[in-house]
Amino acid sequence: xxxxxxxxxxxxxxxxxxxxxxxxxxxxxxxxxxxxxxxxxxxxxxxxxxxxxxxxxxxxxxxxxxxxxxxxxxxxxxxxxxxxxxxxxxxxxxxxxxxxxxxxxxxxxxxxxxxxxxxxxxxxxxxxxxxxxxxxxxxxxxxxxxxxxxxxxxxxxxxxxxxxxxxxxxxxxxxxxxxxxxxxxxxxxxxxxxxxxxxxxxxxxxxxxxxxxxxxxxxxxxxxxxxxxxxxxxxxxxxxxxxxxxxxxxxxxxxxxxxxxxxxxxxxxxxxxxxxxxxxxxxxxxxxxxxxxxxxxxxxxxxxxxxxxxxxxxxxxxxxxxxxxxxxxxxxxxxxxxxxxxxxxxxxxxxxxxxxxxxxxxxxxxxxxxxxxxxxxxxxxxxxxxxxxxxxxxxxxxxxxxxxxxxxxxxxxxxxxxxxxxxxxxxxxxxxxxxxxxxxxxxxxxxxxxxxxxxxxxxxxxxxxx
Amino acid sequence: xxxxxxxxxxxxxxxxxxxxxxxxxxxxxxxxxxxxxxxxxxxxxxxxxxxxxxxxxxxxxxxxxxxxxxxxxxxxxxxxxxxxxxxxxxxxxxxxxxxxxxxxxxxxxxxxxxxxxxxxxxxxxxxxxxxxxxxxxxxxxxxxxxxxxxxxxxxxxxxxxxxxxxxxxxxxxxxxxxxxxxxxxxxxxxxxxxxxxxxxxxxxxxxxxxxxxxxxxxxxxxxxxxxxxxxxxxxxxxxxxxxxxxxxxxxxxxxxxxxxxxxxxxxxxxxxxxxxxxxxxxxxxxxxxxxxxxxxxxxxxxxxxxxxxxxxxxxxxxxxxxxxxxxxxxxxxxxxxxxxxxxxxxxxxxxxxxxxxxxxxxxxxxxxxxxxxxxxxxxxxxxxxxxxxxxxxxxxxxxxxxxxxxxxxxxxxxxxxxxxxx
Numbered sequence: 001x002x003x004x005x006x007x008x009x010x011x012x013x014x015x016x017x018x019x020x021x022x023x024x025x026x027x028x029x030x031x032x033x034x035x036x037x038x039x040x041x042x043x044x045x046x047x048x049x050x051x052x053x054x055x056x057x058x059x060x061x062x063x064x065x066x067x068x069x070x071x072x073x074x075x076x077x078x079x080x081x082x083x084x085x086x087x088x089x090x091x092x093x094x095x096x097x098x099x100x101x102x103x104x105x106x107x108x109x110x111x112x113x114x115x116x117x118x119x120x121x122x123x124x125x126x127x128x129x130x131x132x133x134x135x136x137x138x139x140x141x142x143x144x145x146x147x148x149x150x151x152x153x154x155x156x157x158x159x160x161x162x163x164x165x166x167x168x169x170x171x172x173x174x175x176x177x178x179x180x181x182x183x184x185x186x187x188x189x190x191x192x193x194x195x196x197x198x199x200x201x202x203x204x205x206x207x208x209x210x211x212x213x214x215x216x217x218x219x220x221x222x223x224x225x226x227x228x229x230x231x232x233x234x235x236x237x238x239x240x241x242x243x244x245x246x247x248x249x250x251x252x253x254x255x256x257x258x259x260x261x262x263x264x265x266x267x268x269x270x271x272x273x274x275x276x277x278x279x280x281x282x283x284x285x286x287x288x289x290x291x292x293x294x295x296x297x298x299x300x301x302x303x304x305x306x307x308x309x310x311x312x313x314x315x316x317x318x319x320x321x322x323x324x325x326x327x328x329x330x331x332x333x334x335x336x337x338x339x340x341x342x343x344x345x346x347x348x349x350x351x352x353x354x355x356x357x358x359x360x361x362x363x364x365x366x367x368x369x370x371x372x373x374x375x376x377x378x379x380x381x382x383x384x385x386x387x388x389x390x391x392x393x394x395x396x397x398x399x400x401x402x403x404x405x406x407x408x409x410x411x412x413x414x415x416x417x418x419x420x421x422x423x424x425x426x427x428x429x430x431x432x433x434x435x436x437x438x439x440x441x442x443x444x445x446x447x448x449x450x451x452x453x454x455x456x457x458x459x460x461x462x463x464x465x466x
Numbered sequence: 467x468x469x470x471x472x473x474x475x476x477x478x479x480x481x482x483x484x485x486x487x488x489x490x491x492x493x494x495x496x497x498x499x500x501x502x503x504x505x506x507x508x509x510x511x512x513x514x515x516x517x518x519x520x521x522x523x524x525x526x527x528x529x530x531x532x533x534x535x536x537x538x539x540x541x542x543x544x545x546x547x548x549x550x551x552x553x554x555x556x557x558x559x560x561x562x563x564x565x566x567x568x569x570x571x572x573x574x575x576x577x578x579x580x581x582x583x584x585x586x587x588x589x590x591x592x593x594x595x596x597x598x599x600x601x602x603x604x605x606x607x608x609x610x611x612x613x614x615x616x617x618x619x620x621x622x623x624x625x626x627x628x629x630x631x632x633x634x635x636x637x638x639x640x641x642x643x644x645x646x647x648x649x650x651x652x653x654x655x656x657x658x659x660x661x662x663x664x665x666x667x668x669x670x671x672x673x674x675x676x677x678x679x680x681x682x683x684x685x686x687x688x689x690x691x692x693x694x695x696x697x698x699x700x701x702x703x704x705x706x707x708x709x710x711x712x713x714x715x716x717x718x719x720x721x722x723x724x725x726x727x728x729x730x731x732x733x734x735x736x737x738x739x740x741x742x743x744x745x746x747x748x749x750x751x752x753x754x755x756x757x758x759x760x761x762x763x764x765x766x767x768x769x770x771x772x773x774x775x776x777x778x779x780x781x782x783x784x785x786x787x788x789x790x791x792x793x794x795x796x797x798x799x800x801x802x803x804x805x806x807x808x809x810x811x812x813x814x815x816x817x818x819x820x821x822x823x824x825x826x827x828x829x830x831x832x833x834x835x836x837x838x839x840x841x842x843x844x845x846x847x848x849x850x851x852x853x854x855x856x857x858x859x860x861x862x863x864x865x866x867x868x869x870x871x872x873x874x875x876x877x878x879x880x881x882x883x884x885x886x887x888x
Binding site for chain 1 (some may be wrong): 648698719810845
């Protein structure tokens with residue numbers, strides 16, 4: 001049995017306000033089922049209101065995308081000693097130059113490889129962090145670390161922390177959504193709430209390896225609400241009112257009745273948010289919808305924009321699959337497969353940036369692109385690269401991140417950060433800061449002590465904030 | 467901190483494997499599994515034969531690849547390989563279990579938890595705060611992991627923690643809050659017990675009554691405290707004097723948990739399969755993701771509990787996360803639960819099954835009474851009866867009548883009287 005902890009529910013007033021009935025939901029958007037999701041004030045001036053996290057699972061190679069290393073190309077085929085990223089044993093390895101051509105783009109002169117011709121057009125919107133390092137060298141722990149700040153313990157996802165800290169802008173939608181997440185490599189834990197209340201858990205829309213056309217809300221039928229179901233909701237409200245009239249200490253029961261009012265609102269409005277057919281053919285084709293290579297991720301990105309625009313705090317857009325060697329994990333045939341993955345994502349991501357900008361949303365929406373780690377400058381299986389927890393490039397756009405800027409430097413071969421290193425904990429601290437949340441103050445009491453997204457670490461990288 | 471590394475030494479010296487020979491019969495129903503392997507001999511024979519087969523298979527594959535043998539010799543090798551394959555006996559039963567490693571060792575303390583910075587060695591041991599007066603009684607032999615001694619220490623009558631924690635959980639489960647409200651934390655950062663003498667008495671009683679959970683449950687549910695009702699009068703001092711009901715002066719309202727909601731719906735619709743657990747899923751199941759709970763109408767406690775694949779109703783209604791320790795489940799009231807009850811196929815289908823029992827009846831009044839009694843264990847009030855009649859009589863065809871009955875029955879599953887017990 002579950003029990004009411006009477007001290008935790010004290011929302012009698014809410015019922016009185018929402019007792020107006022289902023027709024008045026537009027007026028009661030911000031006072032629904034529980035106070036947990038009401039918009040909360042922030043302590044730090046917020047630059048960003050919401051986040052779109054483009055998660056590139058597998059570990060895209062920084063050396064072949066955004067971290068140009070001419071020295072590595074010069075020494076292609078030569079041998080150098082490295083401490084293996086996994087075994088931590090020193091050994092001689094053969095260097096692999098990048099098979100891609102780099103050029104400078106925009107006023108900022110950012111070096112970007114020819115893998116991303118469309119993203120490159122937005123070079124002056126991007127803020128690169130080229131010295132990201134992490135705690136794990138395998139996909140599972142590193143992916144969990146990027147999402148939750150812990151490699152193995154069950155901890156809340158950063159989206160859950162953000163929703164906990166800020167509440168939800170739209171009561172007809174969940175505050176945190178993950179689009180087409182993987183079942184493996186951390187699976188549900190990457191968008192779970194762990195010990196935070198379940199209201200902050202991410203809602204999965206679709207699954208990896210299923211077409212993004214299936215990315216819909218569970219238990220929300222398409223087409224909103226029929227007159228029959230409206231009548232059914234009204235009958236339930238009437239029956240519940242008779243039942244509650246006989247009760248004492250009704251806070252929990254009032255919350256329950258309220259949850260049906262919120263559900264009614266979601267059923268009316270949420271399915272249309274997930275309905276991409278409402279976008280013009282031009283917009284759809286800008287995202288690459290209808291083209292074989294880009295259709296799936298294009299849909300994911302367009303869905304992210306619609307959700308974000310409607311007020312969802314945190315949207316994870318997952319470029320992943322249900323394998324233990326996800327998408328960008330090129331231990332061999334790096335050239336061939338990175339071309340495939342860049343080809344699937346470049347156009348949709350560029351369209352997302354352009355679309356957000358054109359709608360005036362980019363300023364308050366933080367877009368973050370990255371994988372769980374970078375890759376090694378030395379080769380594996382002749383034409384691939386191994387995992388590299390010491391160096392990765394992530395970029396941000398909008399949401400208060402300094403545009404046309406690059407932060408942090410790796411060594412001449414790109415194996416490790418040498419200047420202005422940014423740990424994943426620092427990245428989390430900075431992300432929260434941009435949203436107006438102090439990572440040391442955003443705590444939750446669990447198991448006898450307060451917990452944070454950043455554990456006992458993390459520092460805000462003020463230099464990347466505009 | 468040293469306590470941590472003392473315990474870690476025990477686990478370092480222990481291995482968990484899914485290949486431990488099944489030497490003991492663990493079957494719940496006392497049926498002896500023919501694949502049992504009391505002395506581990508069958509497993510040894512299997513491994514020997516299997517290794518020989520694998521070696522020959524490798525040799526054959528190599529020879530075929532590099533063409534180092536002529537056809538006759540290759541065929542002979544193939545025949546030898548086949549014979550070896552046939553000689554591999556059926557794999558004896560193995561279990562997922564823990565066992566001592568071949569050698570045991572103490573762990574070193576790690577400076578600031580960094581695995582690469584070792585400090586002094588910490589002898590294997592237990593929590594110092596809960597050691598018996600005569601520590602030597604639980605000395606760990608150098609050659610063993612200490613797992614046996616750990617079990618002995620956990621269960622020692624002189625260790626007060628285990629029984630206190632256990633009876634507190636049972637109390638919390640039945641009463642809605644533990645005597646120590648932080649059921650997973652009895653340390654200095656947890657909450658203090660509201661009734662320390664009661665907790666101590668229950669722990670003692672439990673030890674004296676063969677640590678029987680059934681007896682403990684009976685003891686608590688027969689108590690006056692357990693049988694108290696919900697608050698009757700909101701002006702009562704029970705509310706003003708103790709708003710959070712820390713003193714258990716009245717009943718806390720209880721909501722049905724996920725398993726109970728599901729089982730109750732199935733019981734009402736007549737779909738529930740009450741048979742106890744047999745094989746929870748087929749041997750051929752490759753991955754937890756391949757398992758579907760659709761059409762499995764066994765009781766919730768008999769469903770397989772996969773870490774990454776829970777029935778949707780369990781995920782929706784606060785079931786304990788199987789990947790972590792949960793002494794007490796969360797209670798949430800969320801709109802996804804409402805959406806589940808109003809739109810999920812499972813609820814709709816079971817409501818339709820139930821509705822078919824009533825929709826055809828000529829006497830609507832009698833059918834409404836039956837539906838209330840069957841679903842909420844009480845007859846409808848006058849108002850409820852009136853509203854239900856109006857709703858159900860609004861249908862003009864048999865088809866729409868069944869639809870309306872289904873809507874109505876689904877609402878009985880969704881209403882607060884179904885989800886909360888009085």
